[in-house]
Amino acid sequence: MKQFAEDDIEEKTQTASLRLPDNGSLDTPPIAVDKNGVSQVVGVLNRRTENWWLLAAFWAMFLCGWNDASIGPLLLRIQSYYEVSYTVVSLLFITAFCGFFTAAVINVPVVDRFGIGWAFAIGSTSPIIAYIIQSTAPPFPLFLISYVFSGIGVGLLDAVSNTLIARLPDAEKQMSLLHAAYGAGALVAPLVATQFSEMKRWNFHYLTSLGMAAICLFLVTVTFRFKTIEKLFSDAGYIEVVLDEKAASVTSTTEPILVDEDHHDRRHIQPNEEGIVAVVNEGSKPAGSVKKMGKIIRDPVVLLTAAFAFLYVGTEITIGGWIVTFLRTVRGAGPSAGYVSTGFFAGLTLGRVVHVWIARLAPERYLLFGYGVMAIALQIVVWTVKHVVGDAIAISFVGFVLGPFYPIIMNVLVAILPVEITGGAIGFVAAVGQIGSALFPYAVGPLSEHYGVWSLQPLLVAMMGSLLLFWVIVLWVCRNRWKVKP
Numbered sequence: 001m002k003q004f005a006e007d008d009i010e011e012k013t014q015t016a017s018l019r020l021p022d023n024g025s026l027d028t029p030p031i032a033v034d035k036n037g038v039s040q041v042v043g044v045l046n047r048r049t050e051n052w053w054l055l056a057a058f059w060a061m062f063l064c065g066w067n068d069a070s071i072g073p074l075l076l077r078i079q080s081y082y083e084v085s086y087t088v089v090s091l092l093f094i095t096a097f098c099g100f101f102t103a104a105v106i107n108v109p110v111v112d113r114f115g116i117g118w119a120f121a122i123g124s125t126s127p128i129i130a131y132i133i134q135s136t137a138p139p140f141p142l143f144l145i146s147y148v149f150s151g152i153g154v155g156l157l158d159a160v161s162n163t164l165i166a167r168l169p170d171a172e173k174q175m176s177l178l179h180a181a182y183g184a185g186a187l188v189a190p191l192v193a194t195q196f197s198e199m200k201r202w203n204f205h206y207l208t209s210l211g212m213a214a215i216c217l218f219l220v221t222v223t224f225r226f227k228t229i230e231k232l233f234s235d236a237g238y239i240e241v242v243l244d245e246k247a248a249s250v251t252s253t254t255e256p257i258l259v260d261e262d263h264h265d266r267r268h269i270q271p272n273e274e275g276i277v278a279v280v281n282e283g284s285k286p287a288g289s290v291k292k293m294g295k296i297i298r299d300p301v302v303l304l305t306a307a308f309a310f311l312y313v314g315t316e317i318t319i320g321g322w323i324v325t326f327l328r329t330v331r332g333a334g335p336s337a338g339y340v341s342t343g344f345f346a347g348l349t350l351g352r353v354v355h356v357w358i359a360r361l362a363p364e365r366y367l368l369f370g371y372g373v374m375a376i377a378l379q380i381v382v383w384t385v386k387h388v389v390g391d392a393i394a395i396s397f398v399g400f401v402l403g404p405f406y407p408i409i410m411n412v413l414v415a416i417l418p419v420e421i422t423g424g425a426i427g428f429v430a431a432v433g434q435i436g437s438a439l440f441p442y443a444v445g446p447l448s449e450h451y452g453v454w455s456l457q458p459l460l461v462a463m464m465g466s467l468l469l470f471w472v473i474v475l476w477v478c479r480n481r482w483k484v485k486p
Contacts, residue, residue: 049236050168056223057164058181060120060157063216065185067127067154068437069345070209072321073193073338076328077202082140090445093321095144097438099126099151104431107159108293108424115228119160120220124213126153131210137203155434157216158182159427164229166414166426172364176356176407183349183403186320187342194338229423293428295421301478302425305413308470309433312405314440315463320344321441322448322456323395329453333388343396351403364408365475372468374401379464383457405467406433412474416481 071092079089103123110119130150133142165174196205224232296302324341327333333340358367378401381394410426417425440463447455 052223053164053168053232054174056120056219057161058178059216059219060123060161061178061182062185063124063127063212064154064158064161065182065187065345066189066209066212067150067185068317069186069189069320069341070193070205071441072324072341073190073197074202074205075321075325077197078143081137081202082143084140086445086449088445090442091144092147093438093442093445095147096151097435097442099148099153100155100431100434100438101151102148103152103155103159104428104435107156107427107431108296110156111160111163111229111424111427112292115226115231116160116164117220117224117226117228117232119156120224121217121226123153123156123160124217124220126150126156127213128153128210128217131206131213135203135206135210151434151438153213155431158434159430162410162426162430163423166410167229167423171414172359172407172411173356175410176352176359176404179403179407180349180352182406183345183352183399186345187349190320190324190338190341190345194335194342197338198335292421292424296425296428299417299421299425301416301474301481302413302421302428304470304474304477305409306429306432308467308474309406309409309429310436311440311463311467311470312402312409312436313433314436315460315467316348316402317437318440318444318456318463319395319398319460322444322453325448326453326456327388327391331386331388331391337388337392340392340395343392344399347396347399347401348403351400352407354400355404355407358404364404364411368405368408368471369468371401371404372464372471376461376464376468379457379461383461412478416478 075089078092079086082089107119110122127150130146130148130153133146133149137143138146161178162175165171165178168174192208193205196202196208227235320341323344324337327337327340328335331337355367361367375398378394378398382391382398385391385394409429413426413429414422444456444459447459
């Protein structure tokens with residue numbers, strides 16, 4: 001282990017670390033001392049505790065993906081069952097929007113007032129209410145209203161899962177895997193929903209969803225136990241460490257500490273030139289969620305990134321929600337076209353997993369441009385190649401290159417925002433993204449009614465082009481605000 005140069009620092013410091021090494025051993029613990037040479041106890045975040053947190057967050061995102069991808073294969077069946085037009089059935093996305101918007105508004109106050117454990121519990125309970133209603137195939141107005149509850153739940157789960165992962169060690173890798181879990185849920189859902197869409201009791205699909213949500217509620221309850229994130233960290237003996245010159249003034253910490261070079265973590269143990277970092281402890285909570293929310297919505301980077309997420313998630317869910325209808329009505333495909341939605345989300349999942357390794361080759365914020373250009377080219381193939389199999393393959397690759405967008409957005413936020421608003425901002429951006437997942441798919445309904453379902457393809461190409469232009473603006477605005485290089 002590398003030692004500090006100061007002669008007055010004893011080697012007999014108390015065994016401690018920010019997380020256990022990969023082998024679970026503490027044979028070479030990091031040395032942590034304050035600038036006066038007095039040893040500091042830095043808590044252990046062991047693998048078992050971290051894995052339980054990850055399991056609960058990953059399952060929550062799996063449920064989010066399952067919820068978002070279920071509608072695509074069922075959309076035509078819902079339309080025929082209730083005997084409504086494209087425009088009317090698209091109101092499902094509007095009521096979901098109401099739920100997502102509510103989640104965006106209440107996320108920060110709920111987390112600050114009650115804690116992240118309560119936010120996870122509320123986010124898991126709300127879809128349970130929705131799925132109970134939907135499983136009965138009630139009158140269409142009540143069916144519409146039920147999507148408000150699922151929107152609130154998915155919006156909250158998405159927000160708090162991102163908030164938690166962003167504050168754990170190795171956040172970049174875990175962020176990609178978190179959103180791969182979303183993709184996995186979105187991959188499995190169309191397989192199940194397609195089967196139910198061909199059954200008389202199509203609405204029983206929501207009983208499966210109910211089971212998924214019940215598992216989620218159980219996991220988040222036993223794992224987070226309605227605690228605040230600070231209480232979770234404290235009980236686990238974990239002290240979060242970040243590089244932020246302003247941290248001492250907003251966290252009420254003790255003196256900054258030194259961490260030996262062998263144990264620098266790219267996200268959470270990034271020392272400055274003197275090896276000094278700031279500890280974020282239980283006293284780090286800013287005063288008042290209203291003040292915190294004000295800082296978030298006044299930050300131009302947060303607003304721009306939220307708008308980008310709004311457009312991106314809208315693009316993603318528009319593809320997943322309408323591609324089956326496009327293939328069946330424009331390309332003449334049969335009911336098995338429902339599996340194409342599965343191919344898209346399979347690509348999305350794989351892309352996010354593979355991105356973990358690709359991100360080591362170049363800065364993530366620049367990789368996004370390459371992904372975007374490939375997505376546009378592949379979407380043009382879907383638009384122009386009038387062949388069901390060719391379209392299905394191209395759509396899968398569209399998912400592959402679009403997949404990394406979301407974890408890149410979150411990693412950029414962690415890299416550039418002040419520590420005191422990072423968690424709330426990530427939750428806000430995630431919830432706004434979910435709003436896009438409702439509004440853009442809804443817009444396709446009236447367009448399809450007026451111009452035909454074929455209009456989906458030029459709309460998607462335009463949305464992807466807008467994403468790249470918007471990303472240029474985001475990078476230009478935050479060009480001088482990088483704390484670490486994402």
